[in-house]
Amino acid sequence: MVSILLSWYSTTARVFFWRRPNIDPWVVLVSEVMLQQTQASRVEQRLPEFLDVFPTPQAMAEASAGTVLKMWSGMGYNRRALRLQETAVAITERFAGRVPGEVDQLKSLPGIGPYTSAAVACFAFGRRVVVLDVNVRRVYTRISRRCTTTVDVDDDTTLTAYAESIIPHDSPSQWHHAVMDLGATICTARSPQCPLCPLQDFCPSAHVLQQASRPKKQEPSWRGQPRRIWRGRIVEFLRSSSQEASVHNITTRLFGSDTTSEDADFVQSLLTSLATEGMIVRKGQTAQLVD
Ligand code: SF4
Known part of the structure; x- marks a missing residue:
């Protein structure tokens, strides 16, 4: 293999x-x-x-x-x-x-x-160590045992033990890149292309995986968009501003003329967390990117 x-x-x-x-x-x-x-x-x-x-x-x-x-x-x-x-x-x-x-x-x-x-x-x-990302976890699970659905993934202890047994001593870097590429292009999460896979003759999960899906994690959101997206927009706006920006301008930039008092409170909470994390500096009702 x-x-x-x-x-x-x-x-x-x-x-x-x-x-x-x-x-x-x-x-x-x-x-x-x-x-x-x-x-x-x-x-x-x-x-x-x-x-x-x-x-x-x-x-x-x-x-x-x-x-x-x-x-x-x-x-x-x-x-x-x-x-x-x-x-x-x-x-x-x-x-x-x-x-x-x-x-x-x-x-x-x-x-x-x-x-x-x-x-x-x-x-x-070039160290021979176990590297586990999402693609590697999926491929190792599928090639190490007969899986039944596309969402089957073993725990890291099991996968680490399997990895230790299979990582080649002379090319650990190429090996991990190869597994990552297989997971990204052929042994994908939702639609594994077993007929195109170089491992199909050895893989216990070849041609048998049933489509399945996991429940999506709920992210904190506002107006239907994740909070992190709004945070990113504020940072992007302050990046493009050569000077400090008023909270009013930031809020209007995000929500246009449609701004509500709840939107303004939401922006204040985002600015507070960004300032706490050291990304921006707040002075009264203004904010700017950290120097
Ligand atoms: S044969 Fe199918 S399940 Fe097995 S590694 Fe290849 S693509 Fe993945």
Whole structure:
């Protein structure tokens, strides 16, 4: 199974900036943080410009939070930008500006969780560690046992034990990229394309998966749109404003002439949380992006 999947990957690999040979670990770390909640095509587009401004952890550590947030424009989930800067500061202070290569060291950095630490150790340093993202979890579950529905996914303890048994010793990075690509293009969540799959002769779940769906998680929302979207719009508006903006202007910008007092209260609550998180500065009835 391993050699077949690696052979398939050698001819079909998706080409991304962060998959280049001998890639700088800082590039891998930044791309993994971006990829957590942003589409790969968008990250591919924005990453080079971002790295021009922040080519090293030290360059990001020395920048203002406002500059980091401005460069994060269009990526969404702006909190990640500030967390990444905290990571850059910690790398600069504790690791002399070099991204560490061990999972435990990476995990000790602010904002770096189990997935990102494993991904950086594997993709930047070639460590044979278990990397579990949503695609890998799905593929491992399906190829390790006979599943019955498209939503079957095993727990991480089970998947980690399986992964330990199958990750090749000589090419852990290519292996994980191959599994991720299979999950993204063929063994997809809703419509696995078993007749096109290189593993169909070995996979216990081949051709038997029944379509199923999980109940959707409810996000806090306002006027039918997730709260995070409204937060993002405020940050985007303040990014484009050269000066501070009044709360009235922000509210009108979001809701137009249709604004209600409930809308105004909602905007106030968003501004309060953005200020608490250090993304904006509030002065009376005005707000601006952090410097
Ligand atoms: S055979 Fe089907 S279920 Fe198995 S890995 Fe391939 S696409 Fe997924």
